[in-house]
Amino acid sequence: MKFSKLISKTSKTVPSDETAINAQLLIKAGYIHKEMAGVYAYLPLGLIVLEHIKQIVREEMNKVGGQELLMSTLQPKDIWLKTDRWDDKKVDNWFKTKLVNGTELGVGLTHEEPIVDALGDFIKSYKDLPVIVYQIQNKFRNELRAKSGLLRGREFLMKDMYSFASNQQEHQEIYNLILKGYYAVYERLGLGDNTYRTYADGGIFTDRFSDEFQTVSEIGEDVIYLDKVKKIAINQEIFKKENLQKLGLNSADLVKVKAVEVGNTFHLESKYTDALDVYYTNKDGQRQSIIMGCYGIGISRLLGVIAEHFSDEKGLNWPVEIAPYKVYLTFIKEEPKLVKIADKLYQDLTLLGIAVIYDDRNVRPADKFADADLLGIPFRVVVNDQTIKDQLYEFKLRSSPHLKYLSQTELIKMIQ
């Protein structure tokens, strides 16, 4: 992609109505556009990053046996009545709308009911179990107060997965497998070192704890107590002596930190399947309840967390795997000779499948470097008049101040 063709531009200032660092950086660098409180549009750069995060999540969910599908956003009222989650007194952050004829509809805030309802058409026998499905879809929640940029929006992108098992043991095996998948996701996103499995309230359906994945960060809304040695934590909301005992945690080993919830997993038991009349028949021909689990990862929230986590005073600094472009390429001066060489390198790298943002603008070097840093592109390559005589390209990592001079072959090796 040529820089001059990008629809977005970088900015030196941020709108005063945006106080969250993650949104400030992403707006400054032209990744997102604010539509209203808690609602953001993804510009081309932001969309590429979002797609990269989705791809990592998708690959790991597929690995643990998840099958991707896509449910609808518009929701029929009747299935939510069956589980008693339609009433605004029960679930207060529904967005609801109506057909012209007056029929009430919900705008999807989660998908247990529709998923169960749909899979009920196919899950009939023990032979049909277990099943794991997931989707990556926009969710809509009428939050009383949106805040913290991408961390708490009214419309946001989420991966939600649902498992269906024929008994508790099978459920627990799936649950554990999915937890491993979650660890793999955060590891690949570069958050592995400071993201912790955290015990939390399991909700009204089970006396078991649920698990949250919490990334330690000052911008977090949650408070957790962390055991750094055991690499697990407990959410403040269930921080009680008896719970610590149950979990084998010692309060002396725990440190209190702020964290962002970047994922969660729940045991749902049979609450939704029973309510929606979805059962299976076992080997003996008996009707049995299904054991369900659900598993969420906030994709757009992760975009915000990663943007903020990997940033410095100069701007964004993406991990290589999710950066919109791996390489920022430019020439130091707009001299025909240098431009020609840079054009050629742009072509060569692109043909190798390397994502390059080619800054073809005729602006001062300082402007270019500042933008390269703000955009957070991992590798910077400059064609300059000094070293190109020896066919050497200037190479720099976003995260390091040091320059290296490499031949094209060395350069490609370094990038790959």
Place this chain on the structure above:
RNA sequence: CGGGAUGUGGCGCAGUUGGCUAGCGCGCGCGGUUUGGGACCGCGAGGCCGGAGGUUCGAGUCCUCUCAUCCCGACCA
């Protein structure tokens, strides 16, 4: 939803106790000097001051209502 605050060119802001043609910086366009960490000079385009109503000879400045945004809290099934 309770409390607090703010809305003035694309962005950040200034605008005295109401008073003349609404300013400044950045950005944008044109011309020129520059060219290794957001340079400089000149010229120029662009706003009716969130919206509605009111007070007044006169409102960006005062009053009422309303919309939007941000912060704290509550909420987050």
